[in-house]
Amino acid sequence: MIxxxxxxxxxxxxxxxxxxxxLYPEERPYIPPRWRGRIILSRDPDGGERCxxxxxxxxxxxxxxxxxxxxxxxxxxxxxxxxxINFSRCIFCGYCxxxxxxxxxxxxxxxxxSEFNRQNLVYEKxxxxxxxxxxxxxxxxxxxxGLSIKGKDKGEGEEDLPPVDVKGLMP
Amino acid sequence: xxxxxxxxxxxFGVLTVMMSIAAGLIWVERRLLGFWQDRYGPNRVGPMxxxxxxxxxxxxxxxxxxxxxxxxxxxxxxxxxxxxITVLLAFAxxxxxxxxxxxxxxxxxxxxxxxxxxGVYSVALAGWSSANKYSLIGAxxxxxxxxxxEVFMGLSLMGVVMLAGSFNLYEIxxxxxxxxxxxxxxxxxxxxxxxxxxxxxxxxxxxPEAESELVAGFHSEYSGMKFGLxxxxxxxxxxxxxxxxxxxxxxGWLGPFLPPVVWFFIKTFFFIGFFILLRAALxxxxxxxxxxxxxxxxxxxxxxxxxxxxxxxxxxx
Numbered sequence: 117m118i119x120x121x122x123x124x125x126x127x128x129x130x131x132x133x134x135x136x137x138x139l140y141p142e143e144r145p146y147i148p149p150r151w152r153g154r155i156i157l158s159r160d161p162d163g164g165e166r167c168x169x170x171x172x173x174x175x176x177x178x179x180x181x182x183x184x185x186x187x188x189x190x191x192x193x194x195x196x197x198x199x200x201i202n203f204s205r206c207i208f209c210g211y212c213x214x215x216x217x218x219x220x221x222x223x224x225x226x227x228x229x230s231e232f233n234r235q236n237l238v239y240e241k242x243x244x245x246x247x248x249x250x251x252x253x254x255x256x257x258x259x260x261x262g263l264s265i266k267g268k269d270k271g272e273g274e275e276d277l278p279p280v281d282v283k284g285l286m287p
Numbered sequence: 288x289x290x291x292x293x294x295x296x297x298x299f300g301v302l303t304v305m306m307s308i309a310a311g312l313i314w315v316e317r318r319l320l321g322f323w324q325d326r327y328g329p330n331r332v333g334p335m336x337x338x339x340x341x342x343x344x345x346x347x348x349x350x351x352x353x354x355x356x357x358x359x360x361x362x363x364x365x366x367x368x369x370x371x372i373t374v375l376l377a378f379a380x381x382x383x384x385x386x387x388x389x390x391x392x393x394x395x396x397x398x399x400x401x402x403x404x405x406g407v408y409s410v411a412l413a414g415w416s417s418a419n420k421y422s423l424i425g426a427x428x429x430x431x432x433x434x435x436x437e438v439f440m441g442l443s444l445m446g447v448v449m450l451a452g453s454f455n456l457y458e459i460x461x462x463x464x465x466x467x468x469x470x471x472x473x474x475x476x477x478x479x480x481x482x483x484x485x486x487x488x489x490x491x492x493x494x495p496e497a498e499s500e501l502v503a504g505f506h507s508e509y510s511g512m513k514f515g516l517x518x519x520x521x522x523x524x525x526x527x528x529x530x531x532x533x534x535x536x537x538x539g540w541l542g543p544f545l546p547p548v549v550w551f552f553i554k555t556f557f558f559i560g561f562f563i564l565l566r567a568a569l570x571x572x573x574x575x576x577x578x579x580x581x582x583x584x585x586x587x588x589x590x591x592x593x594x595x596x597x598x599x600x601x602x603x604x
Contacts (some may be wrong), residue, residue: 119568127323127568136325 151225152210155201157241158222158250165245166220166257169196173212173221181205182212191266193258199241204234218257222250288316298389305378309522310340316522316563323567344515352511355417362416367513370409370520374527377402381530382456384540395456396448399531400441403486407433409520410488410495414505425504428574429495432485435581439589440482446475446596447535460539467538474592476536478585483532485581487524490566494574529558 137164138145147153160166171188187197214222231237249255271279289579314329314337321328330336354363377399379389392398407430414426448454450471451462462468469476485492496504506517533539533554540547542554 123568124564128564130323130325133325135327137327139327266480 121257137266144254147225147227149225152208152213152223152226153225154203154225154229155206155212155221155223155239156246156250157199157220157243157244158246158248160256160258161254162256164193164256164258165195166218167199168194168218168220169194169199170194170217170255172217176211176215178209178211179205179207193265196241199244201237201239201244201267202237203229204237217287219250219252219255220257222252224250225238294389297387300380300387301381301383301389302375302601305375305523305526306519308526309519310344311337312522312525312559313343313518314339315559316566319560319563320567323564326343347512347515348570350511352513355419355508357418358508359416359418362412362510364513365415366409366413367509367516368409369412371488371516371523373402373405373409374520374523377527378530380456381461381527382534382539383551385457387548388457391457392455392563393464396454396459400437400444403440403527404433404437406486406520406524409517410505413509413517417505417508419508420482420502421501422438422505422507423446425497425501425507428497429488429505432488432492432494432581435578436482436485436585439478439581440486440595442586442589443475443478443482444535446472446592449593449596449600456534456539460534460541463538463541467541469534469536472536472592472596474588475596477531478589478592479513479535480498480532481585483528484562485577487521487528487562489521489525489562491569491571492577493571497571499571525559525562526555528561529555532558 146172158166167184169184171184171186174180174182174184181202182200183202184199185197186194188194208263210223210225213223257276258265258268262270262276263275271277316550317339318328318330318336328336329339332338332342342564354360380392380395382388382391410429410433411426414422414424414429417423447459447468450468451459453459453462459468490493494504495501496506498504501507506514509517530551533551537554539549542550545553
């Protein structure tokens with residue numbers, strides 16, 4: 117009997133307690149910088165696409181929501197002909213970001229992606245590609261990779277040594 | 288002519304006010320439950336969410352009103368109407384103020400008890416016609432609960448009737464001019480309150496519904512506005528019981544300074560709030576505990592109350 121009355125009183129006093137609800141659209145919760153939200157494709161500092169269409173993200177994706185087609189431009193740089201992420205399937209696990217060898221695919225801290233039409237959740241390359249470098253400024257894959265493309269031969273990269281003459285006898 | 292018009296106005300007024308209160312209670316209950324659980328509750332539709340019932344009604348009217356093929360159709364359709372009709376009929380005897388009441392019955396208390404007993408047909412028939420085991424169990428529980436709690440609900444009011452010397456609700460209120468009956472009839476008040484909670488199937492006595500055991504109890508098979516009617520019936524029941532507690536034990540419209548009708552609604556809403564607080568705070572007892580509480584504790588208490596009140600009245604004479 118006493119316990120019932122005490123329960124009533126305790127619950128009643130909760131009227132004056134601070135509410136735990138965050139009134140979302142007006143009041144923003146803190147989003148940590150490493151939040152795994154909407155996926156973007158970044159560019160290198162020179163404005164070129166970072167993605168080299170290696171398919172590793174599509175392979176790593178546990179729900180198969182990434183699809184792309186590789187192609188090559190006149191400089192010999194690989195890039196995706198199309199790059200499509202179906203966000204109605206995406207589980208925001210971040211494996212694509214971990215798999216990416218060129219820092220191209222990145223997860224941002226934006227999560228407000230509601231749509232009335234399910235089809236609108238399929239993002240094409242135009243929707244994914246941003247004009248900046250995202251989380252990794254200064255990184256340019258083709259400048260540090262040993263790959264030769266038009267305008268940059270082997271050994272001309274930023275940290276490259278001249279290529280070794282494999283037929284030479286000198287150590 | 289003038290007299291008839293006045294009564295028609297009162298009837299429509301009471302009907303409108305009761306239906307609006309029942310609709311508004313949907314919002315009030317969800318808001319209060321939210322506050323008591325450290326949440327806000329619905330606060331988006333309209334200022335502070337007051338238009339939430341409107342949105343709910345639009346939703347519930349737009350839903351498919353499905354009648355299961357295995358159900359007993361006429362009874363299935365009739366059942367939700369019964370509860371709303373009986374509860375609305377019971378409002379006829381409530382004296383809101385000295386001038387405003389639909390009927391000034393000299394057997395008001397008995398009329399209320401009769402109407403609230405008829406309400407059980409709604410639940411029992413709903414469970415029976417659904418041809419669903421959970422609904423049936425819910426209906427059986429409702430019937431058993433109603434039978435056990437109806438007994439001492441009536442008995443608990445007899446102390447009030449003895450003190451006032453009348454079954455008429457006007458005279459019961461008038462008899463409280465000097466002292467509200469809550470003081471001499473505290474035991475009767477407690478018993479009536481508990482019986483009232485059981486009568487309206489509200490938590491903690493909502494065993495006929497018991498979501499955690501019986502899906503939704505007697506209205507498992509109901510959808511659309513038929514389900515809505517059960518809801519309206521429940522909220523009307525809360526309002527009715529709160530108004531009766533006010534009338535029987537808290538002096539009805541009596542009170543200083545403010546107009547009588549304001550006093551009446553202040554007291555009523557206090558008890559409506561208390562009903563919601565009960566729901567927020569208390570867990571549901573087991574079924575045998577509920578029945579045992581009814582027959583072994585509440586009934587003797589009610590009888591004791593009658594004997595003591597009667598004895599004191601006789602001794603004072």
